[in-house]
Amino acid sequence: MTQSRSVAVYPGTFDPITNGHIDILERALAVFQQVVVTIAPNIRKNPLFSTDERMQFIKDALPHYGGRIEFAVFEGLLVDFCTTRGATVIVRGLRALADFEYEFQFAHMNRRLAPSVDTVFFMTDERNHYVSSSLVKEVASLGGDVTGLVPAAVESALRAKYRK
Numbered sequence: 629m630t631q632s633r634s635v636a637v638y639p640g641t642f643d644p645i646t647n648g649h650i651d652i653l654e655r656a657l658a659v660f661q662q663v664v665v666t667i668a669p670n671i672r673k674n675p676l677f678s679t680d681e682r683m684q685f686i687k688d689a690l691p692h693y694g695g696r697i698e699f700a701v702f703e704g705l706l707v708d709f710c711t712t713r714g715a716t717v718i719v720r721g722l723r724a725l726a727d728f729e730y731e732f733q734f735a736h737m738n739r740r741l742a743p744s745v746d747t748v749f750f751m752t753d754e755r756n757h758y759v760s761s762s763l764v765k766e767v768a769s770l771g772g773d774v775t776g777l778v779p780a781a782v783e784s785a786l787r788a789k790y791r792k
Contacts, residue, residue: 636660636717636748637710641668642682643675644782646764648756650689652721655750657693664698664713666706676765676789689779707742718747723757 636656642649642665656663665686667679677685683699690697702709710718718738720731728749735747759777768774768786775783 634660634717635662635664635713635715636719637664637666637706637713637715638719639666639668639706641675641761642686643677643761644764644778644786645682645685645689646756646759646761646778646782647776648721648723648752648759649761650686650779651753651756652719652750653686653690653697656719656748657696659748660717660719662696662698663719664700664715666700666702666709669701669703677785681785685779685782685785688781705741707738707745710745711742716745718745720747720749721752722749723752723760 636659638653638656640649653663653665665683667682669675669679675682679701686697686699700709700713706718710716718735720735722728722731731747731749735749738745738747756777764774764777765786767777769790771790774786778786
C-alpha cells in the first residue's frame with residue numbers, strides 16, 4: 629500500500645496506552661505519513677498518569693517512527709483541532725460492536741461539523757480485543773499481571789503506582 633501524504637489524528641486519553649492502542653497507531657502510520665496523537669486531559673476520568681507521562685510512554689514504545697508521530701493536548705471539538713492542523717482523517721479503533729455504535733454516532737456528527745474530515749476505523753488485533761485502559765488499571769491495582777497488555781514502560785509505571 630502506498631502512503632498517503634495525509635495527516636491523521638488519533639485521539640484518546642491513553643491512560644495508559646495499551647498494546648491495542650499501539651497496534652492501531654502502527655497501522656495508521658502504515659497508511660498516513662503523519663499521525664498526531666491527541667491526548668485529552670479529561671479530568672473527569674481522574675487520570676492515573678499525567679499527559680507528559682502518557683506521551684512519553686508512546687514515544688518509548690515507538691521510537692523508530694520519530695518525527696512521523698506528533699503529540700498535542702487539546703480540549704474542544706476534535707474536528708476544529710483537525711482543521712487547524714490540516715488533518716483530513718480521524719483514526720479510531722474498534723474492539724466490539726458496542727464500540728462501533730458509539731463511534732458511528734461521533735463519526736457522523738464530526739462529518740456534519742466538518743465535511744472535509746473523515747473517520748477511518750481500524751479493527752483491533754484479535755489478541756487485544758478485550759483490553760482497555762480501564763481494565764488494565766483495575767487488574768494492576770489488584771496486583772494482577774499486565775505483561776503483554778501494555779508496553780514495558782507502562783507495566784513498570786503501573787507497578788510503581790500500585791506498589792503497596
